[in-house]
Amino acid sequence: MRHTVSRDLLLAFILLALVGLVSLRFPEFASVKSLSSVFNDTSILIILALGQMAVILTRCIDLSMASNLALVGMCTAMLNASVPGIPIPLLIVLAMVLGALLGSINGLLVWKLDIPPIVVTLGTLTIFRGVIFLISDGQWVNAHEMNPAFKALPRFDILGLPILSWAAIISIACSYILLNRTPLGRSLYAVGGNPNAAVYTGIDVGRSRFNAFVLSGVLSGLAGYLWVSRYAVAYVDIAAGFELDVVAACVIGGISIAGGMGSVAGAVLGALFLGVIKNALPVVNISPFWQQAISGCAIIAAVIFNARSERRPGRIILKQAENV
Amino acid sequence: MSGLTSNNASVMPDRLRGQLFRIIASWEFLLLGVAILIFLFNVQASPYFLDPWNLSDATYNFTEKAMIAFAMALVIISGEIDLSVASIIALVSTCMGFAVQLGFDTPMLIGVAIIVGAACGAFNGFLVAIMGLPSIVVTIGTLSLFRGIAYIVLGDQAYSGYPKSFAYFGQGYVWWVITVEMVLFTVVALLFFLLLHLTSFGRSVKAIGNNPTAALFAGIRVPRVKFILFVLTGIMSAIAAICLTSRLGSTRPSIAVGWELEIVTMVVLGGVNILGGSGTIFGVFIAALVMGMVTFGLGLLNVPGIVMSIFIGLLLITVIALPIIIQRTRQRVAS
Numbered sequence: 001m002r003h004t005v006s007r008d009l010l011l012a013f014i015l016l017a018l019v020g021l022v023s024l025r026f027p028e029f030a031s032v033k034s035l036s037s038v039f040n041d042t043s044i045l046i047i048l049a050l051g052q053m054a055v056i057l058t059r060c061i062d063l064s065m066a067s068n069l070a071l072v073g074m075c076t077a078m079l080n081a082s083v084p085g086i087p088i089p090l091l092i093v094l095a096m097v098l099g100a101l102l103g104s105i106n107g108l109l110v111w112k113l114d115i116p117p118i119v120v121t122l123g124t125l126t127i128f129r130g131v132i133f134l135i136s137d138g139q140w141v142n143a144h145e146m147n148p149a150f151k152a153l154p155r156f157d158i159l160g161l162p163i164l165s166w167a168a169i170i171s172i173a174c175s176y177i178l179l180n181r182t183p184l185g186r187s188l189y190a191v192g193g194n195p196n197a198a199v200y201t202g203i204d205v206g207r208s209r210f211n212a213f214v215l216s217g218v219l220s221g222l223a224g225y226l227w228v229s230r231y232a233v234a235y236v237d238i239a240a241g242f243e244l245d246v247v248a249a250c251v252i253g254g255i256s257i258a259g260g261m262g263s264v265a266g267a268v269l270g271a272l273f274l275g276v277i278k279n280a281l282p283v284v285n286i287s288p289f290w291q292q293a294i295s296g297c298a299i300i301a302a303v304i305f306n307a308r309s310e311r312r313p314g315r316i317i318l319k320q321a322e323n324v
Numbered sequence: 325m326s327g328l329t330s331n332n333a334s335v336m337p338d339r340l341r342g343q344l345f346r347i348i349a350s351w352e353f354l355l356l357g358v359a360i361l362i363f364l365f366n367v368q369a370s371p372y373f374l375d376p377w378n379l380s381d382a383t384y385n386f387t388e389k390a391m392i393a394f395a396m397a398l399v400i401i402s403g404e405i406d407l408s409v410a411s412i413i414a415l416v417s418t419c420m421g422f423a424v425q426l427g428f429d430t431p432m433l434i435g436v437a438i439i440v441g442a443a444c445g446a447f448n449g450f451l452v453a454i455m456g457l458p459s460i461v462v463t464i465g466t467l468s469l470f471r472g473i474a475y476i477v478l479g480d481q482a483y484s485g486y487p488k489s490f491a492y493f494g495q496g497y498v499w500w501v502i503t504v505e506m507v508l509f510t511v512v513a514l515l516f517f518l519l520l521h522l523t524s525f526g527r528s529v530k531a532i533g534n535n536p537t538a539a540l541f542a543g544i545r546v547p548r549v550k551f552i553l554f555v556l557t558g559i560m561s562a563i564a565a566i567c568l569t570s571r572l573g574s575t576r577p578s579i580a581v582g583w584e585l586e587i588v589t590m591v592v593l594g595g596v597n598i599l600g601g602s603g604t605i606f607g608v609f610i611a612a613l614v615m616g617m618v619t620f621g622l623g624l625l626n627v628p629g630i631v632m633s634i635f636i637g638l639l640l641i642t643v644i645a646l647p648i649i650i651q652r653t654r655q656r657v658a659s
Contacts, residue, residue, distance in 0.1 A: 061460070063585075109641065113648050116598045118405075118460075122585055123641040130634030138628065236630060241582070244407075244464055251461045258458065289479045289577075293472025299465030303457050 007254045008265040015273055022280045029283050036161060042275025043168035044230075046268055047223045048242070049249040050175040051216030053267040056250055057179075057192045058209045059259030060110060060117035065220045066242035067128035068102045072224030074132045077141040077150075077234035084147040091150070095225040096218045102128060103217015107210035117209075125243065132236050143232040154230045164226055171219060176264045178215075188212055192259025248295060249274055252302040273298065351595035355610045355643075362614060366621035373624055380501035384571065386590075386616030387509040388564040389583060390608070393590045394516040395560040397608045399553050400591055401520070403533040403600030404452060404459035406554060409561045410583035411470035412444045416565035418474040421483025421575040430489045437562045444470055445558020446551070453550035467584065474577040484574040494571025505567050512560070517605040529553065533600030589640050590615055614639075 023030035048065055055062040076095045079086060086094075102124070109120045143151065154164040161169075179185035190198040191208040198205055228234045253270025255262030274295055281288055366373045373379075392409050399406050419440045420433050428436065448466055452459040496504040520526035528549050531539040540546050569575055594611035596603030615636060622632045 109645065113645050115641070115644050115648070119592055119598050119644055120641065122589060122592075123637040125585065126589075126633040126637035127641075130630050130632075130637065133628065133630040134634070138630075244467065247461070247464055248468065251464070257461050287476075287479060289475040290472070292468050292475055296465050296467070296469025296472050299468060300451065300462065303451075303461050303465060304455065307455070307457050 005263070008263055008269060011252075011254065011266065011269045011273070015269060015276060018273075018276055018280070022284055026283050029280065036165065038275055038279045039168070039272070040162055040165045041279060042271055043164045044223045044226055045245065045249055045271040045275060046168045047171045047219050047226070048246045049253065049267040049271040050171055050264065051219035052246045052250050053253075053255050053262055053264070054175070054179070054188055054212040054215045055117070055209075056247075056255050056257060057188045057259060057262055058205075058212045059192045059195070060209055060212065061121065061247065061257075062103075062106065062213060062216045063118065063121040063243045063247075064102075064106060064124040064128060065216060065246055066239040067125045067132075068099055068217060068220035069224040069227060069242070070236070070238045070240070071102065071128045071132050072099050072221040073228035073238060074136055074141070074234045074236075076225045077146060077228045078136065080147060080150045081141050081145040084150075088149050088153050092222065092225050096221045099217045099219070099221015099224060100214050101217070103213045103215070103220065104210065106217070107213030110213065111206035111210040114206075129236065129240075136234075136236065138236060141228075141234040146229070146232060151229055151232045154226055164230060167222065167226060171222070172264060172268055179264060184208075184211060189260055192261070194260070245274065245295075248299050251299050251306070254302070254306055256306060270302075351647075352604060352607045352610060355593070355595065355607060355614065358639075358643075359610055359614045359617065362617050362621065366617060366624070369621065370624040373621060376501045378620075378624075380503060380506075382616060382620035383503060383506050383509075385619050386612045387503075387505040388567050388571075389587050389590060389615075390509055390612035391512050391564050391567075392557070392560050392583075393587045393594070393608050393612060394512055394605060395553070395557040396587050397591045397594065397596050397603055397605065398516070398520060398526075398529055399459075399557055400588075400596050400598060401533045401600055401603045402529045402550055402553055403536065404550060404553070405463065405588065406448060406459065406557050407463040407584045407588075408444070408448060408466040408470055409557060409587060410580045411467045411474075412441055412558055412561035413565040413568060413580040413583065414474040414577055415444060415470040416440045416562045417569045417575040417579050418477050418483070418577065420486075420565070420569055422477065424483060424486055430487055430492075433486075433490060434566060437566050438559060441558040441560075441562025441565065442555050443558070444561070445555040448558070449551035449554030452554060453547040456547075471577065471581075474579075478575070478577045482574050482576045486570070486573060490570050491573065492570070494567045494569070505571075508563070508567065512563075513605060513609050520605050525549070525552075530601060533597075533602070535601075586615075586636075589636060593636075593640055593643060 019030055019035070028034060048069070052062055052065060072095050075098060076091055079094070080091065106117070106120050106124055109115050110117050154162060154167075156163045158166060177185075179188065187198070187203045187208045188211070190201065190203055191205050195205050198208070227239060231238075249271040250262070250267055251257065251270070252273050253262065253266035253268070255266055255270075277294055277298070278288075278291055281291055281294075396406060396409065416437050420437050423433055423436045444466070448459075448463055451457050451462045451466075493504055493508075498504055498507050520529065528539065528544040531542065531544055532546050532549060536546055565580075568580060572579070590611050591603075591608055592598050593614065594603065594608035596608065618635055618639075619629070619632050622635070623629070
């Protein structure tokens, strides 16, 4: 535990240094207003990274998050366009339920049929994306078809922060409590740390993985509504390819792809790291085309760093026990 | 306790099944059946399907991907994965476009492509095989890095103006309707078949996938084999990049975006175990044909590409779930 804390501190320090470096030449960047807009801009990535983290903790991976987001986003947009009377809070709940249902498809296939998660989510990634086309017939849902309340909610200010940011903050708080203070959350760590030992302590490994997928589905669903209402448009290709950004945020945040290791703070910092780079590049006048290469380098550096810190003496004994 | 023994006894077959049964029950045979069904369905559904020129055109939607899929199959059999292949295509294509501006001609372009592809593969191989990092995250990183470099070089621009002779690879015909890419695809398939199934290198790839520790103790140089596999995948991506660039006649940084997942789907559909250790080149070959025919056949029926992807996704999950479900029910019936 202490180990992840020190890693999170290091990442936080790097993040601060990055912001400091940019603000040396452009002091405006470090202003509260600008930083809170960076946070707001990264909110959706943070929410998704929290879900992905829960899945990665259990030694699985969810590549279908972005497709799940897009499908739920399209459904809520179409529902809003055809039945404008549905209150927005109810719509958000519906989005999360639908997201959970889609996530549980992944979870069930992994739990009941033991299909490798990467195969399952690779399949559902394309299926969900295709279903969007089927239900929307390839049409866009444009801003004028959505009712004003639908579009206004993520921008509505409470205590100086838009609701989009609050959604991220609430997700962070809930994930923190869930992962650190509940049996359900601790079981995710146990399953990823050592599945065999988890079985002996009475944890159902398959069910825990299912729970993780449902959680990632709920958060994808929430992100789906937020994405569509924020950008005020829904079409087949929204957030295409975003799944890899989410995994990247987790990797940079020090969440071990081998499972069992990672913290909520890490996932948030990893997402913020990508968010700061994305927002800082135009400020320091570097072409946004550099963004992808820079985040690639950051991922590789993070993987190398993670591997160094994961090689602890206690780990080896556990590994041997698993192979038996 | 007694339940366990009686269970074992009932599962034990009366006699060992013959060679013929094993072939018929094999994955590749099942897939071949699916391929034939799809073929017949397509013939029924559209009168344009059996036209030789149409069929020849249709091969383009799988030949390039399949060439990479063969190398990817070996990587996956060895227990690793390479998600950066489509980005290697983008970087290789960009480098070729850059070389054209310097006045390189076709043979030099091929050289540039192979060198860049091999270098990308070697970079992946170094990080995965030598430094022992998990390949899935390493190659997500290089996926961003390689395509990122292409974006830095090209931005929103495009390279074109490839020499006339360069068009041969993606647009040329060897004989009648037989395209250059088809011949390349077949040759690559044969070479990989030989490599995986008839050489000691192929055996060691499978051994590593089954149990890397045991493979190491058996005297296999695990890091070296894995390194070679990644370089090989880089080179195959370069060859695919040559074909694709030649076919399109221009290079944009978004070239071949998303191919990595389609290629992995092709490999898994071909019966290669995603966890490593088993798989055949013949299976991947048939899977390439199946995916190509589904795309082409539905395209003739005016079904949009995105709906075909539903079909591919369902196919991927069903073909993997079905044997598991059958095995489970068989066990349940037996007990």
